[in-house]
Amino acid sequence: MGGSGAEFDFIVETSEEFLNRSLRLFYEESIIPRVLEGRNSLGLPKLLQDYGSVDYRVVFTEPLVVDTLTGGVAHVVFRADVELGLGVLVAGFRVGGVIEGKPVYDRVKMDLDLNVVRFHLDYVQVLDSVDIPSYIVGVVNDVVRDAIMMGLNALDHIHVSPIIGSLNLPEMPEGRSHQLPVRFGNVEIIGSDAISLGFDIATRGDGAKTSLENLSLENDLAVALSQSGVNKVVDFWWTRTTHPKSMPFRGRVDFGNIKEIMSFLSNYSVELLPKLISLGFLEIDYNIVDIWLDYEGVVELSKPAVALNETSMSLEALALVSVTGFLRVELDVALKFDTSGPIPDILTPWEDDAVVAKGRRVFEVWRYRANKKRIELFDSTASLAVDDEQRIMLEVRGCCLDVGLGWRLPQPLLVRLERNIERDIRRAFPAIPMSPSVIRSQFEESDLVMELDINRIVHSEGALIVHADVRYGK
Template identity: 25%
Template sequence: MNESLLNRFLNLGHCIGKFPVFTGVYTLPIDDVPESLEEFMDIGYEVSVAAPPTIDFTTDHRVKMSIRGQSKFTVLGNITFELEVEFTVIFRPVFDQITRQLVLDAVDAEIDDVELNDTYHLPVNVINRLNEVLATAMEEYLTEDIASIEVSPVLLSVELPYMPPGDANKLTVGLGNVKVLNSQVMAAAVNLLGYTGGNVNQIADFTGGSHVGVGVNESAMHRVYDFWWYRTIHPKSVTQTGSHEFDPPDFVDWIDELVDWVAAVLTLGLVDVDIDIDRVWAEYGATLRFSKFDFDLKPGNKVELSGSVSADIWLKVYVQITETTSLFWGAWDVSEETSTVTLFDLRANGLTLNIDNAEGRVYLDASRRLTVEVTDLDLTIPLPWDVPEFLLDYVVDWVVDQVVDNLPPIVLSPAIIEQTLPDTTITVTATATNLVIDETEALVTANIETSGIGSYAPYIANKNPLSTEVHKRDCEWAHRISQRNRVYYCSLEKAVEDGYDGCAYCLPAHHHR
């Protein structure tokens, strides 16, 4: 994952309240304090994150986070001091196997700068003591209250399509080694379904500047597909029927000859029977029973497929004819009769349709799963029927189409990015920028966009050129902004930086027009 994506999600986390206000009381370590003065030994503090934190990947493969905090101290009962503090936190990145998100665990913190709003002109020793309290508060805030920070979308879904309910039918995610690859990209290596192999040190950066890259090796695809196949509720047996009307074919000429011959024999040649072919049509069907296919990745986003299908196939062919009977070699028409003749009524059960040559392409479907689409399929269909070739060809082509259309999906991976952030209404959209398949793995890169932040953003700006003001969310004037002109901000500073003027009513300190 790219550093810019993680910073974006830190900004989201700050906006939706992932960094809570931390309060506590620090008691000065002084012995033998008179009881009447004990209440003055307590220093109350309140610590909050004033702006979205930012992270930076370092050359020594660490993750540093810069945080601007705001602290408020209460001493001697009711005297209040406010401080702006900047500090750096060292984090250990981990992959949370339960949430399937990248998480930063705080391991160390140091204060870089403190600005005290000192309206009481405190002596240096008092300020030093407040710094000690601040350091203690920050340590507790980072290691106890926050402890870890989620900085990514849910990277892998444990749900697969067409599965029955229950945890036993969800993918298991294991391992989760994390490594900073360079100054811009961090990698997390995870295993699925109990696999214990792999080496995070073999991972190279393949994001190409995109927000996120996901690589899935072929052995993992086989494990996912096997897991899915033996548990899925997707139909593995289907029955399809159809009908087709043909143009009158030449193959029924033998009926004309037969009828002429029979009529001549029965009437001693005094009766002629003419036959007109009005319609020729077929009704057919097949029951297909699919077995699990095997696949082999090939360069160029291709995959070779092999397997077989068990089938029952049936065919009925009908001919509608009009018979005109005449006497004395056509001089006198006696009768005209229309009838339907069943030309063929055939059935073949328990056929094994072997896939001789099948090819597909691997693509990322609408649910962001790696899936196979069959693009070419040759089947051997051993039909034991003695029928005209054009009929046999038509039935074979129809059966091939039914195999392709009803083939159960070949699911190679879970959804790569889930569509929502947990416990929020924020939607995550992943747009693939590249998909490369070779003989060992699939590499997908994507950019991430989010929507729905409007439900959480504390500031709303009006982009109408006649206004260009920013308001607090609960401001009366914010409620009057039309939806098409609303721009949501998590940070007032960013709104001002973008050229918006503060509302005269709710943000008078930032109103300059």
């Protein structure tokens, strides 16, 4: 079937192939019990009235396999060896059949399970090693089946996959109040080869949701993120995150052409400064060693807005930037005392300058300021990645922004400065969570580790569908 059409903030859909790979690994890791043991009382026929109970031991000899997904249940094929003890009589059997399980979501353990609803035994084979009178075997045929079913009834559910591994988002304070309030909505079998789970986030938010429907799985699983879900995750995270929303930056821009900057500075009466300070009695003889611009500032970030468009995804945000620039020059300086004072040298043809001091000095030539400059960020090339906790994260890649300082500097220098500040703004912007942990990265019952590997991203009616494979390892 194509799904009920019920809408949720986000959906996780798993393929039949992934379910079987998980069942095989869980069998190998003994996450699903291989052995079921116990004792049951039986309504035995008169021939066996001395035996009031049966001891059973069921050993699964192969991994469980999902054969079909139909009628709202999963049909799981099993093979097992069964040992039954009737007093002093011990009989061994090889059995096979089908377990019917209804997909359910364990809200406490956050697992996708199959709740066992019934069993079908396809065959019961007496093992050759069993030495039991044939007339007893004939009489207790039904008893054997009942005993085996009782043993299998101990398997009330089957682990299939850990879905939603953690409710913690990155860079958040400790405590339950800071965990994303994810609420399970529904689980359905979609088509004949997938199980789909819908989840909501219990916070206020705007935007369209996405419905339970066939996501055309070609990988292990698909995650459908709706605009509503993304808005809620970003809002919840931004208001609580410990990531600094105000970050300092500093840097330096060197001049490639000293003559160019000197030509620029010649528009200003820099050379008159020492004369004014000393009432004209001091002069400077200098050679330029280096000239550069130091800058420092603070960028304040606003909450980003992520838009899931029909064919693309984009990010918008606002940054307030305050920056101060210091134009500095390093000189080899000779400080001379002009005995003629403020009288121009052209009127004193004799040598009237005496060297007072020589050395290398750094001077601040000019200071520039921009305060709370509003800069709009737009990124249509943001990419998705998966972090260590298997959360889907949006990473800012190529923000389009225009610093536009307008400072009186040579154009090449101003361009380099603004590019540096743009780079600092991008670095200040964090990776943004788009979802909670899709699967658990570590399975508690073993040292099995699971990782998502994004294969492709599809934009569909304003939703973002992430198709991924799951890698198991240790």
